[in-house]
Amino acid sequence: MKLIIINGPWGVGKSTLAAQLHADMPRSVHVEIDVLRKSICGYDDSPEENFRFVIRLASDIIQRCLEEGRDVIVDKMLRANDLLDDIRQAGDRHGADVFELMLWASLETVLERGSRRGYSAGVFSREKAIEAWEQSEKIMGERKDAVVVDTENKTPEKVYEIIKQKIAA
Numbered sequence: 001m002k003l004i005i006i007n008g009p010w011g012v013g014k015s016t017l018a019a020q021l022h023a024d025m026p027r028s029v030h031v032e033i034d035v036l037r038k039s040i041c042g043y044d045d046s047p048e049e050n051f052r053f054v055i056r057l058a059s060d061i062i063q064r065c066l067e068e069g070r071d072v073i074v075d076k077m078l079r080a081n082d083l084l085d086d087i088r089q090a091g092d093r094h095g096a097d098v099f100e101l102m103l104w105a106s107l108e109t110v111l112e113r114g115s116r117r118g119y120s121a122g123v124f125s126r127e128k129a130i131e132a133w134e135q136s137e138k139i140m141g142e143r144k145d146a147v148v149v150d151t152e153n154k155t156p157e158k159v160y161e162i163i164k165q166k167i168a169a
Contacts, residue, residue: 001071001097002071002098002099003087003090003091003098004021004074004099004101005087006076006103007077007078007103007136007139007143008077008102008104009110009129009137010077010124010129010132011105011113012104012110013151014075016159017103017159017163018030018032018074020156021160021163025073028071029065029071029073031072031073032075033055033075034076036054036057037050037051040053040054055086058087059087062074062087063090066090066091066093074087077136079135081139081143084100084139088100097167099147099166099167100147101146101148101149102136102139103149105150105151106152107133109152110133111126149163
């Protein structure tokens with residue numbers, strides 16, 4: 001049983017990688033924290049409080065999946081060590097092989113990818129992309145057990161190949 005946490009700033013391929021892993025892992029569960037976030041009416045009224053709620057909800061889902069012996073894939077830019085530790089500990093409690101991955105690219109690449117996707121005035125602005133990148137860089141330096149994969153000049157297929165090798169070991 002595997003618990004795979006995919007972290008990193010916007011535009012580095014977290015969702016693409018998670019979808020590929022999910023498709024390749026029978027009986028796995030892909031916990032998409034953004035989907036949970038969007039399911040809360042009025043999320044933006046109290047984003048910090050609601051984010052903590054979403055993480056607790058995701059933790060409950062992860063716990064249940066692990067209790068059932070299912071592989072779990074979590075993708076989200078997580079910027080708090082305590083949240084990442086809670087997820088890892090759930091995997092440890094259930095005897096899962098825990099893989100914490102940090103996908104990475106330069107700020108210039110992240111901004112270029114964001115520009116191609118199209119920024120908006122709200123959630124996905126250029127300024128928020130810069131802030132997210134800086135926060136991810138800080139977390140990356142603090143997460144000593146995380147496997148960092150530079151996605152800068154790699155296709156999604158190449159990143160997937162690298163990750164498959166890392167989680168097969």
